[in-house]
Amino acid sequence: MSETVIPYMVKPHPVTGLPNGKFGIWLFLSSEVMLFGALFSSYVLIRIGMPHWPPEGGLSSEVLSVPWGTFNTAVLITSSITMVLAWASCKMGSLPRFKRWMGATVFLALVFLVVKYFEYSDKFHHDHFPSHDNFFAVYFLLTGLHGLHIVGGIIVNTFLLTWGSRMWKTDPEHFTNRVENAGLYWHFVDLVWIFLFPSLYLL
Amino acid sequence: MDAAGHEDVSKHMGPYYAVFVALLCLTAVTVGVSYLHLNRPLAITVALIIASVKAGLVAAVFMHLISEKKVIYAVLILTALFFALLLALPNLTTFEHHSGMPGT
Numbered sequence: 001m002s003e004t005v006i007p008y009m010v011k012p013h014p015v016t017g018l019p020n021g022k023f024g025i026w027l028f029l030s031s032e033v034m035l036f037g038a039l040f041s042s043y044v045l046i047r048i049g050m051p052h053w054p055p056e057g058g059l060s061s062e063v064l065s066v067p068w069g070t071f072n073t074a075v076l077i078t079s080s081i082t083m084v085l086a087w088a089s090c091k092m093g094s095l096p097r098f099k100r101w102m103g104a105t106v107f108l109a110l111v112f113l114v115v116k117y118f119e120y121s122d123k124f125h126h127d128h129f130p131s132h133d134n135f136f137a138v139y140f141l142l143t144g145l146h147g148l149h150i151v152g153g154i155i156v157n158t159f160l161l162t163w164g165s166r167m168w169k170t171d172p173e174h175f176t177n178r179v180e181n182a183g184l185y186w187h188f189v190d191l192v193w194i195f196l197f198p199s200l201y202l203l
Numbered sequence: 204m205d206a207a208g209h210e211d212v213s214k215h216m217g218p219y220y221a222v223f224v225a226l227l228c229l230t231a232v233t234v235g236v237s238y239l240h241l242n243r244p245l246a247i248t249v250a251l252i253i254a255s256v257k258a259g260l261v262a263a264v265f266m267h268l269i270s271e272k273k274v275i276y277a278v279l280i281l282t283a284l285f286f287a288l289l290l291a292l293p294n295l296t297t298f299e300h301h302s303g304m305p306g307t
Contacts, residue, residue, distance in 0.1 A: 017272045026275050030282040037286045045293035061237060073230050080265055081223040088219075091212045187265045194257045197230075198250040202237040 010173045025181040029188050036192055039145065043138050043199070054135035061202055063135065065119060069201040072115050073193065079108035080190045083157075083183045090176040095168050098179070102161045105186070109154045116147055142196055149189045156182050222264045229257050 007013075008020045016023050047053050054063050082104040089097035123129075123136070130140040160175075160182055167175040233253045241249065263269045268279075 016274045018274065023274065026278055030278055033282050033286055034289065037289045041289050041293055044290070048293075066234060066237070070230060070234050074227060077223065077226045077230065080226075080261065081219060084219050084265055085216075088212045088216065184266055187261050190265075191258050191261045194261065195254050198233050198237075198254050202233065203243070203247055203250055 010171070010177060019177055021177055021181050022184075025184050029184065032188060032192075036145075039142060040195070040199075043142065046134050046138060050134060055133045056135075060135075060200065064139070064201045065122070066201055068115055068119055069197050072112050073197050075108050075112050075115070076190045076193050079105050079112070080187050082108065083186045087176070087179045087183050090168075090172070090179050093172070095165065099161060099165070102157055102179075106154055106157050106161060109150055109157070112150055113147065113154075116143065139200055142200065146189070146192055146196060149192070153182070153186050153189055157186070218264050222260045225260060226257055229253050 006020065010019060012018050013020055013023070054060060056063075082101045086098050086101035086105060089095075089101055120140075123140075128136050130137045160179055164178070165175070167178070233250055236249055236253075237246070240246075268275070
């Protein structure tokens, strides 16, 4: 049996003008906008229905750690630029440089999760679970779902960094496209956090 | 492109670094403004404007939306439309709510 090859993974599809993978990732990101949009919309609805936010009084910035939130924002922004550099390294034909920048991206994503772990632990330590009130329900749901997206990104990026990079020898263009697609996803995860950070921590 | 077909994108890295610095600066501005303790509607407006600018920079430069194929724009316009509808939905339900509940 001859090997089945998915068409238009490197060359652009005549209809869309894009390789199929790239078109696919954009469709996926559109569905992600709706997922986060639905939850964000619910957050707005819950919040305008409450006399005080957070319900126990005070300010969000007094309940959550703004310094750690700011630090994590900087970490994600930095991981976006290292992701761009990883892709640019592929474009310039250097696998070692790609590995360095992709390694940095994965490392920064892990830093983000470690900080989130300490933030969550602190909340649990004070008996602030999702069931505590609407504020913590919204906080844990939105940051938890975002955290799962970080985990997903780490898995894909680690694959590209390790055994996935074997494709570089056989089909470097296809591999570069994969890195670009993983990058689009990663920037989207950064973009979601850009909205989550001020709306949960600062307002 | 060189003989091996690799593009020299190193000359085009400037905008990426500029956006990186801008994003860090705008993060500092957002946090700084939050310490001014503006009244809530104003604070929400300022924070969302800054977040939208940051998101716009990420999408335009990091995600290359500034020079993308038409089909992607079409998909995103449709997404934006449905996203706006999604955000508007709670308003529609609260209007109904208010009309049915005395004293609200």
